[in-house]
Amino acid sequence: MALHKRDQFTTSEQQLAVIAKALGHPARIAILQLLAQRQSCVCGELVTELPIAQSTVSQHLKELKTAGLVQGEVDGPRVCYCIDRAGWARARHLLSGLLVELPAPTAACAC
Amino acid sequence: MALHKRDQFTTSEQQLAVIAKALGHPARIAILQLLAQRQSCVCGELVTELPIAQSTVSQHLKELKTAGLVQGEVDGPRVCYCIDRAGWARARHLLSGLLVELPAPTAACAC
DNA sequence: CTTTACAATCGTTAATCGACGATAAACGAA
DNA sequence: TTCGTTTATCGTCGATTAACGATTGTAAAG
Structure with a gap:
């Protein structure tokens, strides 16, 4: 792979x-x-609420977990998910930072 | 394809x-x-500022345009880009709405 | 009418995503 | 231990993304 432009x-x-x-x-x-x-954290309740298959929900949860936005805790046979406090705090910080950097449309460009 | 879950x-x-x-x-x-x-809106200046090829920058600009976040105006042989006022206002609204819906980590879950 | 810049598009490639069904793994209950 | 429930993972498939170089298009400048 070597040296992503990223x-x-x-x-x-x-x-x-x-x-x-x-x-x-x-x-x-x-x-x-x-x-x-x-x-209160929900678990597979998510599956019944969402119009997608169980395995797909699980995948999305995994991605959210990887991004640090969500956190899961095993509780018997089921898993209890909740928003990751620290992760979401970071996300909020970054997002509101962006909203500050790119302010509401005031004057804007000359084009 | 037919009927996206989306x-x-x-x-x-x-x-x-x-x-x-x-x-x-x-x-x-x-x-x-x-x-x-x-x-002031920039154009291909973006290409010199970014570590990616001209065609790639163009693609990203296209995506931003499609999402309604950016706007381009032809100015002679070059193109002048700027943030789309209306689109970004909408984006801000939606994003800050999310920040309200998902508030900062106060009590959170019992898990 | 050429030339010259600049930017968009084309064509290609590898990688990732989104979705699903099927299977496996974990665990409480019978 | 075996069964049922719940969740994660596997394997697959088509679609999309990201990146690039090469080509095309467009418009000012000569």
């Missing part, structure tokens, strides 16, 4: 991209919203 | 996912930041 970007750019990529699918947005609504 | 999600979930997906690459983050910094 490495030429800022770490904060990369971190933000990882977060955004994890958010880049409606199912994962829905999962996060469900986990936030029921502040 | 269609089963909220439109706001889908819109947010489209935005997030567009932000899901460090090069595109970098492009947006560059366009914001120099409030």
Whole structure:
């Protein structure tokens, strides 16, 4: 593979991209919203709430976990998921940083 | 193809996912930041600032344009890009909506 | 009318994603 | 131990992404 162009970007750019990529699918947005609504963590309940197969939900959860946005804890035969406190705090920080860097459209460009 | 599961999600979930997906690459983050910094719109200047080939930059610009985040205007032989006011306003709205829905880690889950 | 820049598109390649069904693994209950 | 429930993983498939070089298109400049 050797020397990805990817490495030429800022770490904060990369971190933000990882977060955004994890958010880049409606199912994962829905999962996060469900986990936030029921502040009690849900498990395979997610599967019944979502219009996708169990294995697909599991994959999305894995991606969210990899991105550090979600956390799962085994509880008997089932797994209890919840939003990863630290990870989501970081994500919030990066995202709101972007909203500051790219402010609301005031004057904007001359083109 | 026929009937994507994708269609089963909220439109706001889908819109947010489209935005997030567009932000899901460090090069595109970098492009947006560059366009914001120099409030004057840049063009192929982007190519010299970024560690990727001209054609690749062009592709990323296209994706950003498709997502409605960026806008390009032909100016002689060159093209002047800037942040799409309306599109970015919408994106901001959706993103900050998410930050409200998923608040900072206070109590969180019992697991 | 050429030449020259600049930017978009084409064509290709390897890699990743999204989805599914099927299977395996973990564990409590009978 | 065996069964049922729950979740993760495997294997597969088509579609998409990311990247590049090469080519094409467009418009000012000579």
